[in-house]
Amino acid sequence: MKLVVQVKLLPDAATEQALRETLTLCNRAANHVSRRAHATRIQEKTHLQRLVYGELKAMGLSAQPTIHTIRKVAGAYATLNGHLTAGNYGPQGARQRARVKASPIRFRKDAAQPFDDRCLSWQLQTRTVSIWTVRGRLQRIPFACSSEQAELLTRHRQGESDLVLRGGCWYLYATCDIPEPEPYAPDGFLGVDLGIANIATTSDGLRHAGKHLNQVRHRNRGLRKRLQAKGTKSAKRVLHRISGREARFAADVNHRISKSIVTEAERTSRGIALEDLGGIRERVRLRKPQRVALHSWSFQQLGAFIAYKALRAGVPVEHVDPAYTSQRCSACAHTDRRNRPDQASFVCTSCGFAEHADVNAARNIALRGAAGWAVSHAADDAA
Known part of the structure; x- marks a missing residue:
């Protein structure tokens, strides 16, 4: 089975700026690929790579980040097409379905970016990583994790890791492939x-009991409603700060x-x-x-x-x-x-x-x- 281990990066100011510039460039490139995929209707990763590989290299991405950016876009379109086929945006002719199909997928400038072992290496004994950025490869970036997470990473980490910026903090999401134990015969x-x-x-x-949970959700809904009605810059800052609070609470x-x-x-x-x-x-x-x-x-x-x-x-x-x-x-x-x-x-x-x-x-x-x-x-x- 696959588990995702989340570790928190602890970059200094210069490293953080380099990481931010890297995400910005990768997602600007992803938006470019998305526009080309939407215009040409070429959305399969191999054909899309042939179409835009040189264009992304010219934007300043090296080979592996270019390939991963193209894969990210192809995966997003595959997911979108799956939702369309399942009717999640309404039946044929529905206004929402037409609106979704009419515009290319857009990526936030700080959307997560995948890195493989050629772009990102882990030094688990010293709890540091090295990572490719637009300013070159940065070495010995410290990260924080529990002893259980460190053991999972040491024994079972495989494949790509995602660089994520969330709430002003930097994280790496690493995939671990853990062997499944044989289920026992249940006694009821x-x-x-x-x-x-x-x-x-x-x-x-x-x-x-859900009483306390429902109270928290009701309070959060009321707070969001009041802030949205106010509409001032300070209200929007508070809305941004509390965004995702209920999802984290629920999780x-x-x-x-x-x-x-x-x-x-x-x-x-x-x-x-x-x-x-x-x-x-x-x-x-x-x-x-x-x-x-x-x-x-x-x-x-x-x-x-x-x-x-x-x-x-x-x-x-x-x-x-x-x-x-x-x-x-x-x-x-x-x-x-x-x-x-x-x-x-x-x-x-x-x-x-x-x-x-x-x-x-x-x-x-x-x-x-x-x-x-x-x-x-x-x-x-x-x-």
């Missing part, structure tokens, strides 16, 4: 129900929740059963205040965090259909909308079983996970 499944009132609830009854919470769930499953030798969240925003019907909460929380990210942490620990994961898990009784399997008298309660109209609604749903998800595992592995055994 830990079901996980995802929601708004409770971000995650397990079939053991543990609830990761931190999702990391902590996912680590707790995977640790408990591993401790008890169980697998993890997750809802298949594909299309959740399209199929769920909610009132407007709840819609805001649904669209602002990264449920897909939480599911992805649980899945990759489980894969790394060798914990089996099953994705199940979440249909009617909130209306189905986990004790007798009776399914009825009337089993949910309110958001938090579940009382079965058939057998009288009562439980918190999210815990009941998580138990149904755990049962479906166990059934799915049994079916899939029975087929494997028969084959």
